[in-house]
Amino acid sequence: MNRRSFLLAGAAMLSLLRPVAAQQPDHSMHAMPGMDMGGGDQTLTAAPALPEGAPLRELPRLASRSQQAGVFEAELTAAPASTSFVPGLETPILAYNGITPGPVIEVFEGDRVSITFRNRLPDQESTIHWHGLPVPADQDGNPVSPVLPDAEQTYSFEPPKGSAGTYWYHPHPHGKTASQVYRGLAGAFLVKAKDDPIPASYGDTLFVFTDLRLAADGTLPESTMADLMNGRVGDHVLVNGQKNPVLTVAVGEFRRFRLLNATNARFLRLSLAGASLTLIGSDGGLLETPVADADELFLAPAERLEIVARFDKPGTMSLRTLGYDRGWMGPNRPEEAGKDLLTVRVSEDRGPSQPPLPGRLRPIPDLGPPAVTRRFVFTETMSMGAGGMEMGFLINGAAFHMNRVDVVSKAGQVELWEIANQADMDHPFHLHGTQFQIVERESEGKVTKPAFRALKDTVNVRRGETVRILLRQDLPGPRMYHCHILEHEDLGMMGLVNVEA
The missing domain is CATH 2.60.40.420 (Cupredoxins -  blue copper proteins)
Structure with a gap:
């Protein structure tokens, strides 16, 4: 279909905009519900403002119930829950073990991993897909192997040597993935190497980016036709579930950061002006050699990066979004540039001496x-x-x-x-x-x-x-x-x- 015809058709569709759920039948062409003109108009009211400036929180780890070294056993339950993004407003969500983002899973290469998934989503199939991990096909959480409501499945696998990296987990049921993820079902999965070449003194800080749209009453609005065409893009980008949290570091300090874009459809082009950035890893773990002087970072939906940041001057800086043209269907294109996602405060107190980053990371x-x-x-x-x-x-x-x-x-x-x-x-x-x-x-x-x-x-x-x-x-x-x-x-x-x- 040529671009002009596609855009004209999209304009016609958007003129009849109605909220719809992002769940469609399995056909090569999908009829868009809510197109009739008989329904009432949706009343638009101002969305609530989110608090900013709290200290960056570390996401909780999923505890292993195994006492045996090299064995990780745990449980994840997907169920309705509620959280408070805005003081005084409760937001109904879907959550793993009651929280969003879900608990961080952290294992080592070669560990025997066994995670029992319980689906407590009313009337919805679900799965857990271990995004990026080289697991057996019957453990991958594909939509061809759904977990029915009130059922459970135990996923078992061993991350092989050489698989250390930043991964994540999320649902993958046919036709319902988008709504389950934007309502809160996603979490980070870290595979560690026992011989990690990155100095331990750099720390290991995780940034999980999620996307949020709130109605005036604190609920999550249903997706619109524009969301179906372009992918759902919210009004707020959260880092570890917070809006523009604050991270404090020492001047001269090296810090290791892992970045995960867990949004449905937001493309993140980022800068951290004032810091020296070195790219050290991608979706599948460390690079062969570090790539210094990274002026900006780019994360399409589901991508991950690992970087080392050096902070040479005291002061305040922001991890900020830059403009990016990913293509957009219809009006109301969101403004991507100029969002402060994270504030970094660099203290004047110099930290202890740290070793340099190795020149070679892995083959x-x-x-x-x-x-x-x-x-x-x-x-x-x-x-x-x-x-x-x-x-x-x-x-x-x-x-x-x-x-x-x-x-x-x-x-x-x-x-x-x-x-x-x-x-x-x-x-x-x-x-x-x-x-x-x-x-x-x-x-x-x-x-x-x-x-x-x-x-x-x-x-x-x-x-x-x-x-x-x-x-x-x-x-x-x-x-x-x-x-x-x-x-x-x-x-x-x-x-x-x-x-x-």
């Missing part, structure tokens, strides 16, 4: 030449149908179907995948079961190579761009690949690769 082996090349084309469709405006987000011309295998692959086989975005907005591409390496990007005939080698499981593919990646699936079974704008995933921009032994 990342070359995967070698591919045996197979595959191509995946992202497109959007929109038209008027019998049920109203119909809309689809497609891969290779088809929407996801639970009973269809789109690709058959072989375990241990190196493959080159081309992801071509012929749609009118950016789409972050995520692959389950493995990490991949970016080979190159191509846009308007210009090919660019990555500046460094990294392991990734999510990559942003800009509109009009083709991204080529090298990958190898080592574990057999069904694996998903999809856009990680969660509303687009729910609306069909997903496929299934079956990896044969």
